[in-house]
Amino acid sequence: MITSKKLLGGVCAAALAFAASTASADTANPDVAKVDITKTRSIAYTLTYLNWALQYTADAKECPNGFNDGPREQFKILFPEDGTKRTYIDTVLSREITGFYPDQFKEPFTLKQAVGPVAPGLNLDGKVDADDFISPAGEKGVDNQFYRGLGCIESYRGPDAYNNFYDTQEILEGTYNRMLFEITELDSLQNDPDVVVTMYRGTHPVLRDASGNTIGFKGIPGGTEKLDLRWGKKYVQRYKGKIENGVLITEPATYTFPWQTFGTPTDETIYQMRMRLDLNADYAEGLMGGYLDFASFHSKNMRSDSTHHQSYGRLPSALLYQTLQQIADGPVDPATGKRNSVSSALVSKWAQVYIIGRDNKTPVAEAPAAARSAAGER
């Protein structure tokens, strides 16, 4: 069992069952020959699963006040059927405007935040602060304030949550979210003090097994990906990293990646993102932690989920945004003097692929100045 076990161990039975079902094997078949990195000095992987790293238990102890209301419930509270005559503008459109411009209006509700000492994630700032979590494996100083915001929203509570389902479907069946990473200057998958990790976007869907399944969202290793160097040029990003005891650790840097849900393409940005993935010749699996630009997250929700979808998952998007502003712990943006990001972590799974159509002169995208500024980078 790889990283998921180290990082998610200790969570409730439901979560454990999920972890077991999604990371049941180290490799597709230990006897079958793998990619020979001694010849290529590189290995690449394609994304097969991506969801926010949250702590959830079967009896929802982390949500002592229950789960949050969604747009429908909020609407009923704000506009009860009490005979009052109201206009469409003052009700429906007003709520829509609030959703799209959450900085302009104050929501008359309080978000029910997740509580408790345990949450999966990474120690992003190297400190152990009072509001930090302890990881399920016992690691202190875990920075994952985003979990406080999402933890009691039903549409994100795995393993079969509404958003998880559709996000995963987009990854497995679509190609818009086809994120790849390649490790180069690689000498060993076990220990290598100096490797280069390059993120790309590919063009081919995830391979499924002979039954049409994805083997716990892991897919089949050994597929081939062609790089999208036209529309995906902006996703080519390069990081320094190392491999220790089979775990890839990258240095923090801004990461912008495609995240389409419900057929609506959006980008997500995480500042100071670093990977901590268990590697083998077939799969990579683990956490990607960093400070999430919650404005990009909110924009994604409004554009792709819409009120219709948010209602199904009881996602109070504007309220969540305003709460994230309050609990934001990311770097201060010198331009605004505000914190625009919140510590977060993503659970990710990747299957080995071969990359073709590579161009050695492929330019690596540089994070936009605004993003660097927001991340406190120069």
Add this chain to the structure above:
Amino acid sequence: MKFNVHRPLLGALLMGAALAGCSNEGGKTEQTAKAAPVPPAFELASSPPRHRLMSAEQYQNTISHIFGSDIAANAQFAPLQRTEGLLALGASTAGVPFGEMQKLQRAAALVAAQVVDDGNLDLGVPSHRDSLIPCKPADAALPDPACAKTFLGMTGRLLYRHPLPEARLTQMVDEAGKSATQLKDFYAGLASVIEGMLISPEVLMIHDRTEPDPERPGRRRLDGYSYAARLSFFLWNAAPDDRVLRAAESGELSTAKGRERIVDMMLASPRLEEGVRGFFDDMMAFDTFNNLAKDASAYPAETGAALTAAREQTLRTIYDHLIVKKGDYRDLFTTRSTFMSPELGPIYRVPTPKGWVKYDFPADSPRVGILTHVSFLASHAHPGRSSATRRGKALRELLLCQPVPLPPPNVDFSALNDPTSPFKTARDRVSFHLQNPVCAGCHKITDPMGLALENFDGAGQFRATEMGTAIDPSGALDGKSFKDVAGLADSVRNHPALPSCLVRRVLSYGTGSPVEREDRPLVDYLTGHFAEKGYRYTDLLREIVLSPAFYDVTERAPEQKSASAAN
């Protein structure tokens, strides 16, 4: 097949052959006299006339050639019984049961409807009737006997593989007219007759008709149309086209020179690919893939699409090596050149762009020759594990024409199947199994070469270990030992039975008759020539289809019987 060389008649037949040579024109007679002695095994061979059921592929190819590749036939034929290593021989004893005829009729009706359809330009569907029917009726709602006769005569000749007798054609035109009157549609009338043609026994069955051989008094040969059909179904896996039928009509196929011209034309045709693929698909027993499935939990990458691609990969490799590159047949078993598709990439663990691309396995790759293709490895293995025995048996039977006896009914497989067995590798399990002397006899002729393929699991994926234990891929084949699969490939390539087995199979496939013990001199002769020509497949095809074994038949003419009786 019994390519009959009737020994008591040998002298008389030799005399007949000499006389036939004498009857030629002067210059040619001299050439014949100076040529090397004609080997009796070659010159006197013949094969029995056959009545064979067309295969599904032959039916589809024929429809495509006559009406165009966009006409879908979707005809389903019952599986044939593999006989003497070939399904093609089972076609000689196959019939068409009622249930199958219903399916064929449905397919025929669909083909006929497509042939006469008017298309829909709004949908971008072209009119087939405008391109396939060379005339237009005066009124599309009424019969037009002249137009119907033109089209049905032309189409019937290609489907029946000979011109339709006038009375039969007239009958068909009348039937088309009656249907057109009832349905108020000229084209619907034609469709009803085409449907009838497509399920006619004369179309579905390939019947050999014979005639006296004027060049060999006392012997009989296939008539021109039957020779044309035998040639075409063999070389093109489809019915003869207009050019071949014209050669039959003109008598060109009845002369040696004419036969050579037509055969050379057919061997140069792109349609040869269908013939080559048809033969090797049969010889390699790739019909296994029609219902082959692997355990998805053991081999998750071995999808149905991957298995289909595996079959295609080997057929492409064979055609490319034998026809495009004109390579030595034996080198198929050592070549590292092949083709790759995305479905196969995860199994071979190589990057693959979309579509089929040429691919060369590296020189240090364990993949060497078609025996290391997924097609051979996966089709001769268990659903969830490899099988040295099945692979060794297939190698013997399919490629060396060496039958392996069936296992006794009470064989104890427990040592092989026990999931708690302490044995880690197939070699360990087989060794234990062979402690039973009843089993050892047969396994000794299959397992030593099958074990050399143990570096490939039941899906055909390479593995250096089995259950964590290093695999020993050494083996032996008929006295030649080797340390790995490359050694096996070399041993197979240089095995004397390899080319002679191909000759046997090609001869049987082409004539529809099994090669028997008495035919060994003929096979030896053809194998010798095959070797002299550098084991070039097209040379072998040419030699066989131009040989008397291909067009002479074993029936003896009544007058010869009289002559024998007089003696």
